[in-house]
Amino acid sequence: MKNISLFATLLFALLFAATACSSDERPDSSQQMVDGDGIEIEGAWARPGSEGRMSAAYFLITNFTDEDDRLLSAESDVAQNVEIHESYEQENDMVGMRELESVDIPVQSTIRLEQGGMHIMLIQLTRSISDGDSFELTLNFENYGEVVLDIPVRL
Amino acid sequence: MKFRYLFFIFITLLISTLLISCGPDRLDDYSGDSYELVNQNGETVVFPDDFEGNPVFVGFIYTHCPDICSFITSNLKKVHDELDSDDDTQFILITFDPERDTPDVLKSYASAFDMDTEPYHFLTGDTETIDELMRRVNVRTNITDELAEKSDQDIYFINHSDKILLIDSRSRLVFDYGGSMTPVEIFIEDHQKL
Numbered sequence: 155m156k157n158i159s160l161f162a163t164l165l166f167a168l169l170f171a172a173t174a175c176s177s178d179e180r181p182d183s184s185q186q187m188v189d190g191d192g193i194e195i196e197g198a199w200a201r202p203g204s205e206g207r208m209s210a211a212y213f214l215i216t217n218f219t220d221e222d223d224r225l226l227s228a229e230s231d232v233a234q235n236v237e238i239h240e241s242y243e244q245e246n247d248m249v250g251m252r253e254l255e256s257v258d259i260p261v262q263s264t265i266r267l268e269q270g271g272m273h274i275m276l277i278q279l280t281r282s283i284s285d286g287d288s289f290e291l292t293l294n295f296e297n298y299g300e301v302v303l304d305i306p307v308r309l
Numbered sequence: 310m311k312f313r314y315l316f317f318i319f320i321t322l323l324i325s326t327l328l329i330s331c332g333p334d335r336l337d338d339y340s341g342d343s344y345e346l347v348n349q350n351g352e353t354v355v356f357p358d359d360f361e362g363n364p365v366f367v368g369f370i371y372t373h374c375p376d377i378c379s380f381i382t383s384n385l386k387k388v389h390d391e392l393d394s395d396d397d398t399q400f401i402l403i404t405f406d407p408e409r410d411t412p413d414v415l416k417s418y419a420s421a422f423d424m425d426t427e428p429y430h431f432l433t434g435d436t437e438t439i440d441e442l443m444r445r446v447n448v449r450t451n452i453t454d455e456l457a458e459k460s461d462q463d464i465y466f467i468n469h470s471d472k473i474l475l476i477d478s479r480s481r482l483v484f485d486y487g488g489s490m491t492p493v494e495i496f497i498e499d500h501q502k503l
Binding site for chain 1 (some may be wrong): 315339352372374375376377379380383386405414417418421422423449451453464466468470471472487489490
């Protein structure tokens with residue numbers, strides 16, 4: 155009986171430790187989601203940038219619909235051109251950037267647009283944007299249609 | 310008595326040597342180099358000479374870069390914010406795109422990040438000097454022409470090294486980081502080793 159209690163305590167401790175460790179892990183870019191409605195955008199933000207220069211917007215896209223979808227484009231009056239881009243590592247520790255035609259958003263998955271990866275690129279800003287500002291960004295999905303976001307600017 | 314005196318000196322020297330050797334290894338020495346650059350206020354700055362006496366974080370950017378360079382810039386600001394208010398460490402961002410990144414452009418970029426005053430220094434220079442400096446610090450760049458046809462302005466992007474350096478007060482390179490991805494805590498921890 156004493157051994158069973160000891161075993162149960164150890165098992166509980168192991169489970170507790172495993173839970174504590176996993177809570178720090180970042181979700182995968184295609185994390186399975188179970189709760190929500192439609193296409194949901196979370197954690198949107200953009201970098202500061204000066205007029206005529208560049209910025210980038212980042213967020214998570216979760217597809218709660220019952221069909222695969224695709225981010226086709228983005229629009230905003232804060233920049234002359236708005237494109238979907240991806241930063242990637244090259245040889246010799248160099249980083250490059252390339253335009254993406256679209257981003258697949260499989261059903262019940264979350265896609266992460268983040269630093270050093272996929273992002274919405276704001277080319278030739280029409281005004282300077284600083285920490286604390288915000289601007290409107292419209293995302294166009296193949297099936298879901300338009301999603302309008304208010305993007306806060308922060309460091 | 311004389312022997313004890315000599316023994317005391319020997320021990321002192323030994324401890325001093327050990328303490329010095331406990332610091333981080335030096336990866337390079339820039340104390341013999343000198344580059345005449347211009348800061349965001351249009352003032353001439355000689356790198357690294359004008360910064361000797363203080364530890365210096367140096368990042369390499371260009372202002373048309375929306376993703377990686379903004380993180381390099383922001384990373385340096387966060388490091389500064391984490392240091393004691395009376396710390397004399399300087400923070401330098403040098404462009405490798407001097408033709409477009411004039412002092413005025415750098416001033417505007419610095420303002421957007423709320424970094425347009427000391428201890429932040431945004432530096433540019435003539436193309437030849439910048440190229441020479443980039444070779445010296447092993448920052449590689451190559452221009453892409455992906456966007457050239459999309460605007461009446463001269464828009465192009467640059468593939469580049471992602472780098473921040475930590476240089477000690479004697480202009481010696483002590484740490485070489487991936488600029489955008491290195492956590493702020495690592496910079497702080499290494500800075501404390503100087």
